[in-house]
Amino acid sequence: MFKVTAIKAAVKTAGRYNIFTNGTYSFSLSESQLVSSGVRVGKEYTEAEIEALKHESVYGKAYARALEYIMRRPRSLKEMHDYARRKQWEPAIAERVMQRLVERGYLDDAKFADSWVRHRSLGKPISERKLRLELKQKGVSEELVQQALVQSDEFNESDALKRLVAKKRSRYDDPQKLIAYLARQGFRFDDIKNALNEQP
Helix, strand or coil: CEEEEEEEECCCCCCEEEEEECCEEEEEEEHHHHHHHCCCCCCEECHHHHHHHHHHHHHHHHHHHHHHHHHHCCCCHHHHHHHHHHCCCCHHHHHHHHHHHHHCCCCCHHHHHHHHHHHHHCCCCCCHHHHHHHHHHCCCCHHHHHHHHHHCCCCCHHHHHHHHHHHHHHHCCCHHHHHHHHHHCCCCHHHHHHHHHHCC
16 A cells, blocks of 8 residues: 655645655645645555556646647647657547647637737738648648638738738849749739739
8 A cells, every 4th residue: 555645845846746655755746636636645545546646647747738838829739739749648648638728728720720810910921822831731721721811800911912012122123033032922923913013
């Protein structure tokens, strides 16, 4: 049997508690895990029960890291899957983390696509083609990309192209080089010609 002999607040990780059994460090739990599990000093556990608690400990750490990753900026489902793979989480742990993130609304490709379109629309002028490619690379379905573009009040490819032409025109002595640059940014040739003709 394993008897809980001490519970101490972790020094390096706020909100986590180190659990000692039979006088030796065994695992750590978050505050919510500690409360829900009912772990307390003096309680005894079988080896199988300790292993289950250690599994909870690993899950809790993974979930905390996933939250930190998402808080830096919104993430797509694919990005979170890739993150879990880089961190080499066990498949069962990764799946459980993903499920909880989805349930809590932290992972939602539709919301992610809306956020991405809004953010990119407010920054450097971008073409619809390039915007679609970025979202595709992040694993967002074509249907959700289309939905985000249709619903966006910020994104306007025509305005984006005009802004980019106004910004870059003075830097190119040769109009063909400017056209080539704009084409590389994903804008259509006919739209580029129209935008150039509209501006002096």
